[in-house]
Amino acid sequence: MQYKFITIEGNIGAGKTTLANLLAKKLNTRLVLEEFSDNPFLPKFYKNPSQYAFPLELFFMAERFKQLKDVLQPDLFQQTTISDYLFTKCLLFAKVNLPEEEFKLYQRLFDIILQQLILPDILIYLHAPVDKLQSNIQKRQRDYEQQIPDSYLQNIQDTYLNYIQQQNLITLFIDASNADFLHDEMHLQIILDALNRKHLPGITRISLP
Structure with missing residues (x-):
């Protein structure tokens, strides 16, 4: 496999996780799945978006960074990795969910963190x-x-x-x-x-x- 870091993206319900699981099994690769269920703000956000959007997006960004940083360390065998999310997803959802001033602050934090990760x-x-x-x-x-x-x-x-x-x-x-x-x-x-x-x-x- 010439591609060592494969990322799957798409809208909510597009089938990202299903495809990631199937590809990882077929190709015998390392699999990284987004741990969205651990975000305590997610159910609250859908009920009250304006109140919970900023903590929701901060939590997602922190968790995604930690997960990718831990997993995507250079290793001896350069193991192929498949992920069911792109880190830039943080910024895209924040752009939709946050008011302008909060988004500007969020983007500054995102730009700092992004420099520490590798692109797919x-x-x-x-x-x-x-x-x-x-x-x-x-x-x-x-x-x-x-x-x-x-x-x-x-x-x-x-x-x-x-x-x-x-x-x-x-x-x-x-x-x-x-x-x-x-x-x-x-x-x-x-x-x-x-x-x-x-x-x-x-x-x-x-x-x-």
Whole structure:
């Protein structure tokens, strides 16, 4: 595997963790999964966003940094690692969730921390329409997610797309409208085949039949 640090991203409910687990098993790699359930502010945020957005985002940033810093240490065998989140996710969600002055402060902290982490060799971005996201969210039955409005998911989606179009990271942009990685082996194989090819920096678009 030529890509030593593979990151999977996408909106809430896009299927990041499912794909990360399947790829890590197929490729026999180290797996890093976001520990979002440990954030005590998450259920509170969905009930009262304006009050809990800043502590929510600070907690996520601190936890993600600690996890990636601990895991992504250079080792003798240069083990391949798959993560189901990109650290820049911190900034993207903060941009949506925080008022301007709080976001400026948050961004200053983010920029300092980002310098201490390595960037992924390749980003897999799962793009799905909002109705598909909502369907996936309903299926996984996390109580605090069940009332997420379409407008919030669309705002997150737009923020991701804007970021991807501006950065120069090697990015596999997957149309996940029909994705079923658990039950359709062809969908998973398409991703595996793409990871075995060399890609130039920028966006490579891939559709799943």
